[in-house]
Amino acid sequence: MTEQHAASKVQFLTVGEEDHGQRLDNFLMRHFRKAPKALIYRIIRKGEVRVNKGRSKVSNRIESGDVVRVPPMRLPQTDKVEDSEIPADELRQIEQAILYEDADLMVVNKPSGVAVHGGGGIRYGLIEVLRALRPRAKRLELVHRIDRDTSGCILVAKKASVLKALHQQMRDDQFEKRYLAIVSGVWPKNVSKVDLPLRKDHLPNGGWHVKVAQDGKSALSYFEVKQHLNGCDLMAVRLKTGRTHQIRVHALAQGCALVGDDRYGDRELNKRFRKKGMKRLALHAHILGFTHPNTEQKMRIEAPLWADFKRLIEEQSL
Template identity: 70%
Template sequence: MTAQSPKVQFVTVTEEDEGQRVDNFLMRFLRKAPKTLVYRIIRKGEVRVNKGRVKAQTRLVSGDVVRIPPVSVPEAKTVVESDIPRSQMQRIEDNILFEDKDLMVVNKPSGVAVHGGSGVNWGLIEVVRLLRPLAKRLELVHRIDRDTSGCLLIAKKASVLKDLQQQIRDNKLDKRYLAIVEGRWPKRKHKVDLPLRKDRPKEGGWHVVVAADGKPSVSFFTVERHLRECDLVSVKLETGRTHQIRVHALSQGCALIGDDKYGDRDVNKRFRPLGLKRLGLHAQFLGFTHPVTKQWMCIEAPLWPDFKKIIETLALPGNVE
């Protein structure tokens, strides 16, 4: 079933939302709408700011008037505690790495989406909202892939969200990952500077490719250990494009182990009996300036047991350069 918003809405942007992208602003007002619908109404010019057409990435200014058209969206029932296994609720609660009145950092498990939608009934943000019912506005500051584990930053206030997202735009967030890549990482290949473009092939779906007309994307790879038939590498991101680490690693002939989208199916199949039944990618460190205290925060997400065990299983004597 679908429900239709009754009429056009005109929403005035407040100081709290100044600087937010149009697409993210709309998703807050059209929570049940799929992202594809949000981008379609922007592209068709049905969304206007101060009576003018805009792009998804247009930044809003306090006092702007946003026209939101009436849209038909799926009737989705509110996620309640009984919809989520108690064990999952407890697992998220037990893996909150840092929390105060302004924000929290969670060590997200692999296999848990950051939010519900597209066939997923619930995600981590829905769990956190149930765990913290008194927090009026819990929002994701950024996203990581469903199969990636590790640090995920959540804001509790609009002003905190705005500040942290500005830090992302200014490349002031320090994001570091651990990845298990196929084969041996190329010697002396530390910086991968290749533009990335998100494509939608005719057969459906989408994937990210290296392309001259893509968005600038920079990753820094360092080999931490040689493992059996693979390498453990640390990755520091200068930019944060969709699937950036996965596609940059693939570009060097070293796809991530367990990557069902970009990796080698036969290689993945060979590693599953050894215990790697997930994507070999973990967001290990997250550094940022606390928007309120102005203190530099560096949060480490411990490796999940399955990730730690596969490293131990594949370990070779000694370390690398």
């Protein structure tokens, strides 16, 4: 039965051991690769997806033996991406951006502007390109995500068991995530820890907006000034939580929006930096640390800066 035909009727999916502990949205996106991300979120929020006959949230973790009821869905007829549809230069760019790879996982230095997966009007993203590059790896899955405009480290699992183990490390706070960011203005002195709860508000167009709110989820970031630049500061950022747009909103709360941030930043300032060659969000996932699930080796992967980011630092140095 094709995915399109199966999605046209109510389905009951039993969660296997390999998917134990996975988020509900990720579970559904793996089973329905053609389904736009916005559609998955919508049917969960509307209560049309039931776990053991009860409503569930997008971020809830499913367990082995759970029964997930999925309503009928109309999937795009042309959403399937053939390998031949991905331009050769894009395949080559991602192949060259692979920082580490073995039989279990890979780490990619994602370019800015590349979505991590297709959906929402995007034909294909990083994971679809990697599947085209590695057709024999049948279970390639994203371990985590970063925004489309953010560059840097992305971890991808090649096996369900590896994905499960890495997700457990994330839940146990055993992941190291460090970023480099360029913020507008001068970072306030003596501010290194930003502990402000964040609330994610969904917008009518299907997007969202994040802001500091007392009823939000806890969010903790550590900022360190690495270099004072002309009109901006280069910051090293370490995350203890991984909320949506956390670095961008925490920086904004200090009066220092990220350079190139079209959502939360200063439009006129962004125009000035675009003329200097920085035409995107100045945020780079610089270092990723974790324990290899099979070898138990401590891994610490560093993603080199892309040319535009590096050039801005050089040109704005005091």
